[in-house]
Amino acid sequence: MSEEVPPPESLTFERKHKSWRQMLEPVTEKDFKHGYYHFWALKKHIEPLDIPFAREIDPMQRDWELPPNWKEIFLQNFEDTLRKNRAFKVFMDICVRCGACADKCHYYLGTGDPKNMPVARAEIIRSIYRRYFTKAGRIFGELAGARDLTEDVIKEMYYYFYQCSLCRRCSNFCPYGIDTADIVWWGRRLLNSIGVTHRFSHISIEASARTGNHLGLYPLGIAEALESVAEDVYDVTGVVVDVPVNKKGAEILFVAPSADYFATPHWFACMSYLMLFHEIGLDYTWSTYASEGGNFGTFQAYELAQKLNHKVYEEAKHLGVKWIIGGECGHMWRDKHQFMDTMSGPADFLEDPVSPITGTYFENAADTKMVHICEFVADLIRHNKIKLDKSRNDHWKVTFHDSCNPSRGVGLLEEPRFVIKSCCNYFYEMPEHTIRDKTYCCGSGGGLLTEEIMELRMRGGMPRAMAAKFVHEKYGVNMMANICAIDKAAFPALMEYWKLPVEICGIDELLGNALIMKGEKERETDLRGTPYRRED
Amino acid sequence: MINPFLEIVVPYAAFAIFIVGVLYRFVSWANSAVPLKIPTTSGQAGTLPFIKRSFYDRIDSPYNKWEVALRMLAEVFLFRSLFKNTRYYQSRHEHRDTRWLWGFAILFHWSFLIVLIRHLRFFIEPVPEPFIYVTELIALKIWVPTIYITGITSLIGLGYLFLRRLFSGNERTISLPSDYLALILLISVVVTGLVMRYIYKIPLAPVKELALSLIVFQPVAVDVHWLFILHLTLVSITIAYFPFSKMMHAGGVLFSPTRNMPNDNRKRRHVNPLNPPYHGITREEYNEMYKDQLEEIAERDYNFRPEV
Amino acid sequence: MAELYFEKIKGDSKGYYALIIFLSLVTAWGFYGFWVMFTQGHETTGMTNQVIWGIPIVNVVYLIGASAGSLIVSALSGVFGKEEYKVFSRMAALMAALMIMGALLDIFLDLGKIEHGLNTTLYFNTTSIFSWNAFLYTSYFIISVIYLIAMFERKDKLVKGLAFLAVGWAVLVHSGTGGIIGFIYSMELWHSPLTAPLFIISAIASGIGLFIPTLVLTFKFTNKPLDENLIKSLAKIMGAMIIVLLYMFCVEIFTRGYVPANLEMLRMQLFDLNTPFPVAFWVLQITIGMLIPLAMLIFPPTFRSVTWISIAGLLHATGVWFERYILVLPGLAYPKEVFPPGYVMEHTPPFEYAAVYVPAWPEIALNIGTFALIFLLFIIGLKVFELLPKTELLEEVSE
Amino acid sequence: MYSTKWVILLIIAFLGICFSPLIYNVSAPGFELEMPELDEPEGDHCIEDADWMEPNHMDLLLEMRTQTIRDPGGRFYESKTYPGEVYEGTTYQCFECHTSKTDFCDTCHEYNGVSPYCWHCHNTPEVLEEYNR
Amino acid sequence: MISRRRFLIIAGSATGAVLLGSSQLEKALASARSESSDPSKPLWGMIVDVDQCTECMNQLVAETGNPDPKPECALACDRENNVPEFREKKWDPQWFKMLKVRSNLEGSEYLWVPLLCNHCRHAPCAQVCPTKATFVREDGIIMIDYHRCIGCRYCMIACPYNARNFNFKEPLDGLTEINPETDRRGHGVVEKCHFCVHRVDRAVKEGVNPTPACVEACQKEAEKRGFEKSALIFGNINDPNSEIGKIIRTSKAKQLRPSLGTEPKVYYVNL
Known part of the structure; x- marks a missing residue:
């Protein structure tokens, strides 16, 4: 990776200021930069997903082999989208180009490319809207900011819609609440309709549609992966924990992103789920059919999102559980919070989410019946149902990275902080404008967690890295907690690239470290094997 | 100068276009479905009782419709989101609050609103005494040849909005001719108004007579000054342009799903009227596909215990 | 020295909101006082055709002084190179801007014809020190605001330049005030070349005096460590200024x-107990306002404690308020000697010896409201x- | 149409605001489209051309007032429309022809929603009548 | 240590300020010296014969039994200029005050001395007015532009003669009769005697000698009481042949508070 991406010292962030006419000229494959554009989707991935016109090309080639009537299809779908989505239609109409969103986008800050301003990103498609769906655009053309739909425009859309991580930071600052992420999301769906799409997320969507998880693991593979997580738990704590899988009649279904039992540092968070559930004696089960909380469909299209999140409810019905707990994941929680109930609900076959340990009724999840692990844990801690030894995390000076989706899509800000403060002695916030609702993206969300755009990811992660650098230099922070699987995957590379000795963890890992279990041996290392210093 | 066309036909046409256009816009927006409840949550959501939510959290992440109403009011009248604006200093990788845009935007919008309200004196008869008193008070009447501050401040606000489009690099890049057009129209309306008020004074009684006759639909072509006809024509152009331009953001903000919906997604289900049916592998198909493996899991009694 | 970072307070505690509400109510009361004055005329005040300026003007003079004091604290780092004072510079500059704003507000709301007030900007009388002051006050306010913005924007060189400018301007503003x-030659008690320097000295002293308790309380309530x-x-500095002040008196x-x-x-000003002036002078100004604070600064046990220093500062700030009172009012209360020496005028009211001036509630409301508004905005x-200043680092070190 | 209830509410509010002047005018007692006739002044003509006076009288008053106060000879204003005719620069000069403030000044000012405050200090026939009975 | 460069900057700006200030001063001095004494350019002034006033007032006191009566001249002023009268003396605006003065020696007799605006040549009020609402007219009358006055009351403080009054309340409340020819004031402005400027202007236009209301009343009163001459004389100081010009040129007339250098145009004889 590193040999492809220029080192951080050599990056420049010069902002180019084009004229409005230049902005209307599409960026085509001639200007595509290596490290910025995505690989093309493979037939085998998108054909099972009913995405039409599957073909395998190189985006750098001149001819994109668009279907002959692509324009009609695109405009037809455009009109359909306007009818189906009020947000999209309103956002097409009401932008005043005040520029409040411009320097809110981490990709704009990282690349200086004016088309990466959220407003300009939306203008890419808005110019088409004006040309074909408004009178002013039809009559005045370029003067009204309208332009014809050409193959070049499609190329530009492909290039820039896949340079957005759907983090919604711009939406937070827009005086009209224009959500560029929403525009890009529906824009990607439009591109899908003419077979223009990228490779990365479709691999996972296809796998998840088939096997239930993004990694394409088969049921036994999942169970055995979880078993080895339990082995690691034994190694550290000396406690043998059970891992219920597909257990019918359990009270609670637990859904986590599949990376949790596959990748590090997700793994350590998974260990502490097992430890926690064992410790409080929760009657729960993992599932192999709904083995994935994450939903890469939410990066692509409504239908694909629905395809993936439907399984959670179907599995809950099948296993006859009462309600559901979801693990740490960012876009998963946007999906579970804002999408799943609408797309696949209602979940009236489940019971009210009441914590069997504390008796707390999770009123805010009354209809979806799905509770975030942080809410669940915060409730346990609040009622003193688990014993915690904060000093076991003393070797970590922790900061918390609000992942975009839980903060701007769910509003989950205080619970994670409550959990961290209960588990750690040293907790420091990053600068005010980079946390909570103003949090920065890791630079790799929204389907961008792919190797070929490493430079874009490193540049886009720059603001977050700088915030981390600030607390690292000021307080000696060496651990960045978060509640997002993509963050956990993206940050180690980002921190390495920006030369920050900051480790990444899920906040449940901190919980697992601090959790005092019945019958545990004296721990010599924390969950990730870092030995505790002996004071001899 | 009597000109029935400019005095009667143009204003009526413009007003009709304005009303019909705005209603058309409202209805066309309303004709689109709202597939998802997607509020931007800029604060702590409603959650467990011991998690404190401050007043700002209630505005920024509303949990019920009252809090949504509060959020919309703050958004419409105080430009709440714009108030949170920050600036990124690339050289130091540092953020600061920046409220210039907010300040001048709010200066313009409020001043202009007050100017509009004060214009009511031309459209109503008899003008109630308290109305004059109150509007003069809020319009900040000062000096002995009276000057209403709001007229001046709305021009200052517009001037700032215009100049930033010219001189700020980001702004120049994203500004379209239509952005300038809207500003130029408003500026010319304000300038002609100010000229008539302070520099080249024109008889008022015919103006009021014309305005009244228009508003009660008994149009009379009155002999008014050409400056006023210019003002009236510019206003007509502006309001006729209104529904088809970005100025429609005034109504659009009310339709913005990221702001006008409560963040109670998991508490109350949002129904998508056009929700497509599920296409994909059902649990039964899945059972078929991975029969062997699932059976093995069943054999282990659905419980995996590490061997130690 | 490591770069200093600044932060906002969270400000969502009950105490904070209670304070906001309390100060808003007092401000509203002050505004009501003004409103009564504005609508009913100055008959609602205690002023007469002889004592034509009352405590609102005393307040104006006081606030301008305190403003300069604050600004000088703020500029200590920029002008005198005392980097360690940078922690206060922003607060002090804001305080300075707010106080000059309060002074402008007081002077403006005390006018008989407020609706004509902006005429001062239209017509400029070069021979009128008041006209110059209208220019100086507004420009001083603008300079301190720009200075503040420059500090927010971290334009260090600009800040330094502006600090010089602002201090220079503060001296000008004070000389003007x-x-x-001092320029009024029709009244012996006012006409004095010493007024301008005395003003600057007491401005520094009272500005610091008022700023110390504000600072100590702010740091205390925001749980920040304060370098004693x-x-x-x-x-x-305040003590030294008090000594100079006493000498100048x-x-x-x-x-x-x-x-x-x-x-x-x-004799009227200093000894006639039928007037309020001797008490204001000897007790409030000299003893409580100067001697006691000075003693507290000299006496080691009280000098060691920041609380006592704050009290001394507060006492001195109060004392200087009465100094302004003595500066303004006895001159007005003593009738002008219109006729040649050797003549005695049978004084008819209000042109009489020791003319009575008892402030009425609207003036008091205006004064207190101004202070409330300043602290509210603060x-x-x-x-x-x-x-x-962001000071967690200090906590870290002390652990 | 979706969320019909809210949209109809919005449309009603919008139309209500747009047509509020009409609604007020229709319902207000004493609505008159044209300005009521002004009191016919005595004398042949105004200081300057009457048509010019209508929009510009305040400027003339302002100019006359400045001259009257500031110039030793400025109290007397020579008409530009009618050369040779000299008028004294007091507001009371106006009332020699326009014998009523209520029927002349106020009629027009009220119609146009203007409230000058000359009469807080300057005398009007009405005040004189009240005080000099 | 102050650097050389900084020193130069400071020194430069200080010199500039001094130069600017001195040129202003010179201009002011020049204007003070070049006072015109062209008879055709009138400079209005007044002479008060204190003996006559005392005589008249003593008679008035004897007639009315009121120790502090308001003489005809003051009443005429009130009527002419719509000066209100209020019961609360501290707010009562008096343009023309009749004051009781005596020598400080035991047993001296009282004099009655009228005090009105002294119309100084170098008027402190005009000097300090922040808006030039108070100014010295070419013919020497100190005028107040009430439309411009902001009511700061600094002029009252600067006036050495207590000649100015502030409108603490609405004058209409204290009026019983209104002279249509002059204005009233609103509350919140400062007012004072202006030598009945409307009479002066009219007289100048007609080419006759102006008489302010008080002077006219004084003449009538003198006639009534059978005095040889009236106590108040108004006229053009620049004209050596006018009555006032002659008296002033006898050098017997005194100004009040001459040490201030305000040079009033109201002169007192027999004081």
Whole structure:
């Protein structure tokens, strides 16, 4: 990776200021930069997903082999989208180009490319809207900011819609609440309709549609992966924990992103789920059919999102559980919070989410019946149902990275902080404008967690890295907690690239470290094997 | 100068276009479905009782419709989101609050609103005494040849909005001719108004007579000054342009799903009227596909215990 | 020195909101007082055709002084190179801007025809010190605001330049304000070349005096560690200024008193117990306002404690308010000697010896409301702007 | 149409605001489209051309007032429309022809929603009548 | 240590300020010296014969039994200029005050001395007015532009003669009769005697000698009481042949508070 991406010292962030006419000229494959554009989707991935016109090309080639009537299809779908989505239609109409969103986008800050301003990103498609769906655009053309739909425009859309991580930071600052992420999301769906799409997320969507998880693991593979997580738990704590899988009649279904039992540092968070559930004696089960909380469909299209999140409810019905707990994941929680109930609900076959340990009724999840692990844990801690030894995390000076989706899509800000403060002695916030609702993206969300755009990811992660650098230099922070699987995957590379000795963890890992279990041996290392210093 | 066309036909046409256009816009927006409840949550959501939510959290992440109403009011009248604006200093990788845009935007919008309200004196008869008193008070009447501050401040606000489009690099890049057009129209309306008020004074009684006759639909072509006809024509152009331009953001903000919906997604289900049916592998198909493996899991009694 | 970062306060505690509400109510009361004055005329005040300026003007003079004091604290780092004072610079600059704003507001709301008030900007009378002051005050306010913005934007060189400019301007503003009193040759008790320097000295002293308790309380309520040595050296500056002040009072009174014609008016100001002036002068200004604070600064046990220093500062700030009172009012209360020496005028009211002036409630409301407004905006400012130094690092070290 | 209830509410509010002047005018007692006739002044003509006076009288008053106060000879204003005719620069000069403030000044000012405050200090026939009975 | 460069900057700006200030001063001095004494350019002034006033007032006191009566001249002023009268003396605006003065020696007799605006040549009020609402007219009358006055009351403080009054309340409340020819004032502005400027202007236009209301009343009163001459004389100081011009040129007339250098145009004889 590193040999492809220029080192951080050599990056420049010069902002180019084009004229409005230049902005209307599409960026085509001639200007595509290596490290910025995505690989093309493979037939085998998108054909099972009913995405039409599957073909395998190189985006750098001149001819994109668009279907002959692509324009009609695109405009037809455009009109359909306007009818189906009020947000999209309103956002097409009401932008005043005040520029409040411009320097809110981490990709704009990282690349200086004016088309990466959220407003300009939306203008890419808005110019088409004006040309074909408004009178002013039809009559005045370029003067009204309208332009014809050409193959070049499609190329530009492909290039820039896949340079957005759907983090919604711009939406937070827009005086009209224009959500560029929403525009890009529906824009990607439009591109899908003419077979223009990228490779990365479709691999996972296809796998998840088939096997239930993004990694394409088969049921036994999942169970055995979880078993080895339990082995690691034994190694550290000396406690043998059970891992219920597909257990019918359990009270609670637990859904986590599949990376949790596959990748590090997700793994350590998974260990502490097992430890926690064992410790409080929760009657729960993992599932192999709904083995994935994450939903890469939410990066692509409504239908694909629905395809993936439907399984959670179907599995809950099948296993006859009462309600559901979801693990740490960012876009998963946007999906579970804002999408799943609408797309696949209602979940009236489940019971009210009441914590069997504390008796707390999770009123805010009354209809979806799905509770975030942080809410669940915060409730346990609040009622003193688990014993915690904060000093076991003393070797970590922790900061918390609000992942975009839980903060701007769910509003989950205080619970994670409550959990961290209960588990750690040293907790420091990053600068005010980079946390909570103003949090920065890791630079790799929204389907961008792919190797070929490493430079874009490193540049886009720059603001977050700088915030981390600030607390690292000021307080000696060496651990960045978060509640997002993509963050956990993206940050180690980002921190390495920006030369920050900051480790990444899920906040449940901190919980697992601090959790005092019945019958545990004296721990010599924390969950990730870092030995505790002996004071001899 | 009597000109029935400019005095009667143009204003009526413009007003009709304005009303019909705005209603058309409202209805066309309303004709689109709202597939998802997607509020931007800029604060702590409603959650467990011991998690404190401050007043700002209630505005920024509303949990019920009252809090949504509060959020919309703050958004419409105080430009709440714009108030949170920050600036990124690339050289130091540092953020600061920046409220210039907010300040001048709010200066313009409020001043202009007050100017509009004060214009009511031309459209109503008899003008109630308290109305004059109150509007003069809020319009900040000062000096002995009276000057209403709001007229001046709305021009200052517009001037700032215009100049930033010219001189700020980001702004120049994203500004379209239509952005300038809207500003130029408003500026010319304000300038002609100010000229008539302070520099080249024109008889008022015919103006009021014309305005009244228009508003009660008994149009009379009155002999008014050409400056006023210019003002009236510019206003007509502006309001006729209104529904088809970005100025429609005034109504659009009310339709913005990221702001006008409560963040109670998991508490109350949002129904998508056009929700497509599920296409994909059902649990039964899945059972078929991975029969062997699932059976093995069943054999282990659905419980995996590490061997130690 | 490592770069200093500043932060806002969270400001969502109950106490904060209670304070906001309390100060807003007081401000509203002050505004009501103004409204009564505005709609019913100055008959609602205690002023007369003889004592034509009352405590609102005393307040104006006081606030301008305090503003300069604050600004000088703020500029200590920029102008005098005392980097350690940078922690206060933003707060102090905001305080300075707010106080000059309060002064402008007071002077404006005390006008008889407020709706004509902006005429001062249209017509400029070069021979009028008041006209110059209208220009100086507004420009001073603008300079301190720009200075503040420059600090927010971290334009260090600009900040330094502006600090020089602002301090220079503060001296000008004070000389100007001194001129308002000192230039008036129709009244012996006002006409004095010493007024301008005396003004600057007491401005520094009272500005620091008022700023110390504000600072100590702000740091206390925001749980920030405060370097006591900084407060102590500020207090030392204040002490030195008090000594200079006492000296200048002596010079002024003796110079005046040497003229036989002035003896009677000095007797009224200093010894006539039928007037409020001797008490205001000897007890409130000299003893409580100067001598006791000075003693507290000299006496080691009290000098060691920041609380006592704050009290000393507060006492001195109060004392200087009465100094302004003595500066403005006795001159007005002593009738002008219109006829040649040797004549006695049978004084008809209100042109009489020791003319009575008892402030009425609208004036008092206006005064108190102004202070409430200043502190209201100050605590709102703490929430909105990055004013307070980030000091967790210090905590870390002390652990 | 979706969320019909809210949209209809919005449309009603919008139309209500747009047509509020009409609604007020229709419902207000004493609505008159044209300005009521002004009191016929005595004398042949105004200081300057009457048509010019209508929009510009305040400027003339302002100019006359400045001259009257500031110029030793400025109290007397020579008409530009009618050369040779000299008028004294007091507001009371106006009332020699326009014998009523209520029927002349106020009629027009009220119609146009203007409230000058000359009469807080300057005398009007009405005040004189009240005080000099 | 102050650097050389900084020193130069400071020194430069200080010199500039001094130069600017001195040129202003010179201009002011020049204007003070070049006072015109062209008879055709009138400079209005007044002479008060204190003996006559005392005589008249003593008679008036004897007639009315009121120790502090308001003489005809003051009443005429009130009527002419719509000066209100209020019961609370501290707010009562008096343009023309009749004051009781005596020598400070035991047993001296009282004099009655009228005090009105002294119309100084170098008027402190005009000097300090921040808006030039108070100014010295070419013919020497100190005028107040009430439309411009902001009510700051600094002029009252600067006036050495207590000649100015502030409108603490609405004058209409204290009026019983209104002279249509002059304005009233609103509350919140400062007012004072202006030598009945409307009479002066009219007289100048007609080419006759102006008489302010008080002077006219004084003449009538003198006639009534059978005095040889009236106590108040108004006229053009620049004209050596006018009555006032002659008296002033006898050098017997005194100004009040001459040490201030305000040079009033109201002169007192027999004071």
